[in-house]
Amino acid sequence: MHVPQRYDKVLDIDECHLQSHFSNQILNFTRDFARRNHLNVYDSDRNTGYLRFLVIRESKKKKELMVNLVTFEDHPDVMKQYAAELKANVGEVTTVVNTMNSKKAQIAFGETEECILATDGFMNTWGAITSQFLQVHSSDECGTGGKALWCGERTWRI
DSSP: OBOTTOSSOBOOOSOOTTSOHHHHHHHHHHHHHHHHTTOOBOBTTTTBOSEEEEEEEEETTTTEEEEEEEESSOOHHHHHHHHHHHHHHOTTEEEEEEEEOOSSSOOSOOSEEEEEEESSSHHHHHTTOOOTTEEEESSSTTSSSSOEEEETTEEEEO
8 A cells, every 4th residue: 555645655564453353364464475585675766676566366255366466577586476475374265477668667467477386276277367456256247248358448249
């Protein structure tokens, strides 16, 4: 979360009452992991740093958790360690994705995505579509006649 009216200042919280217990666990683990491993937060003014966004998607119905860590650059060893430790600490996590965004724009979208961990969750259900803005509609809200996967401005029937 950002300080109101500031894109460059992050509000350091331990618990968000709007999020689930699991989301708070993931947030706290990620902050502790970053500090232990000396991972810097991305600075758009200097175009330096590693960590950009933490995106958490939670399916209450299927009890699945997808964590997408958006970073400035690719560090596969760091991400493998992150995914393994996150899964050990928050066993409910089913998918970990790393999205790399080297552009200056402050958006949780990137040029490449790498699936680091996929158990019986989001990735196995949806295959190669790994965009961080996945949303499944079980009703006919999208006019597709059934379940649909929304990804950015595109919709796929599933």
